[in-house]
Amino acid sequence: MKRTRKTATAALAGMLTMAAGSALAQEPLKIGVPTALTGTYADLGNQAKRAIEFAAQQANAAGGIAGHKVEVEYLDTEAKPDLARRQAEKLALQGNKVLIGAVASGEALAIAPLLARWDALYVATINKSDKMTGDSCTARMFRVNNADSSDAATATPWLKERKETEWAVMAADIAWGRDVAASFAKSTESQGKKVVSENFSPLGTNDFATYIQKIKNAGAKGVYVALAGRDAVNFATQAKQYGLLDSATVAGVSFVTDNTVASIGEAAKGISGIINYSSTLDTPANKEFVAAWEKYYPGTTPSNFEGDTYVGMQVIFQAVKATGSVKAADLAKAIPGRSYDTILGNVLLRKEDNQLVRPNYFGIVEQNGGKLRPVIKMSVPAEIATVAPSPACKL
């Protein structure tokens, strides 16, 4: 009797160890998302969240990534750099060392220098500042979306076609807005055009009336806008009321996106802009993605930021598959210099500056498929749209 109990105990202990062992082999891929869930950029952060949730459930439904279950934690950063650093640290220290999805460039730049200390990595899917792949680049940070330099390279040929010579810039007073304004000023100058009014509004500005009036008074025939989220909607709505949208050519970056156009409504019609990703992209992988998305989020199509964030998840997943590891240190080594099958097609994440080499697009807001949305009118191939790595980045 005593012996049977002993045997049973031993057997049970053995079974428990084995269970623990198999759980270890199936160590989950723990993803941390420090992003703007409230505030002016909540709209963008929420798009990142939707895409990550979608990618995670898709992976888990297929039995995980190489057997690793995908787990995701979200923390709100309000798009503030100092808060993003604290939240990213919290996520990393809780074991969510694969970070993705912050909105403002300032957030990514605040996180980047600390990634090695946390033994974490960060995949940028919305942050655009050139500094991230320039003098602030690190071996632990990767970018899958188009950088500011890519948007500038895409806007320049469009600008060349335009007859308007006097331009105004309306940009958010953050790293990204300043970046866009600087490169737009360079483009206009090189083409013999002129920026007659340059305006920077604080994040979360309610009333743009004074800026709009200044732009009108300066006699600008065109307006280039770098505002996103709630700022973009406020500016567009008020510019329409002042007649600016009708009297001047208006274009922008992250200004008329799938989501802001849905908010702005009719007033957005005819506004041009950079389109980094569109659900109408004609690749088999993208069609499959859009169909699955429409099933998971009925009544919606993936927006630009949702598509780009999904690309980020594809890169992470494929790196996990290639290495069989979910450790940030292993992944950070494996991600650069590799080609990925994404919804954009097969694209390389180059190792010189950890930037994904991808095309970029320009378009206009018009009726398409029964819906007002940004529609692609011009494609810029990857080798032109992703400008050569900055010599300032030494990896």
Next chain:
Amino acid sequence: MLIHVLNGLVYGGLLYLVAVGLVLIFGLRQVVNFAHGSLFMLGAYVAYATIAIAGFWIGLLAAAIVLALLGLLLDRTVFRQLQDQDPIVTVLVTFGLLLVLEDFVRTVWGRDNLTVAVPQLLQGTVDIAGASFPIYRLFVIAAAAVIGAGLTIWLKTSRVGLYVRAFAADPVTTGMQGVDTERVSASVVAVGAGLAGLSGAIASPLLALSPAMGGSILIESFIVVVVGGFGSFSGAFVAALVIGQLQNFGIVFVPSIASMVPFLLMMAILIYRPEGLAGKAS
């Protein structure tokens, strides 16, 4: 130049309607209501929902009434219990209330930015001094002026207004004179909350609706209240106009520090004239 002044009046007018509610609630309940911005935000959302069904003007009315009723409820359940508490307690509780209301709106209407169309009657622009100015913005200035004047007349001439002013000056003595302070306070908090809701509704065709919209207007309204002198109605009026113009002309003349200008004014007031523009030194 005239156009810039008008622009300043629009935003100043909105700020005044929010700030005067803060002053009313502070005067009667001695509570600094951090949730006031979310009442503004909720007003805009109530208007959004009502306008879709019943049109713009009913939307304005609905926002004012719903928020006034919410004000009554909040006074009964929150502000009355808080009036004798430590200020830090009232700040924490009302700030918590703000988070609750924001989450409520996020749950009901989602996180996307929403917009409200300008009513048919007020669409388009008029030419003023050679520049075009949206008619709706003229309406906002007029509405703020009418509401402000109505409020002043009510406070100066009605019996309740007399009680309110007496109460703001000395609650204990006013109570000893046989004034039913609870009823007066409840109705005044309702008016303050209703005004916040109404200004949110009036602002809805100008500003994108998002749960965050209350936060930014609250900060600016607090600056108005501090600059005007805490608890002063006329001070809030003057300060709202001053801040509206300062923001405006800051952007025109000193764009790089424009967002700091109102804060600089507030600091100067706190240092050199802590009783506020209209306050009397005690």
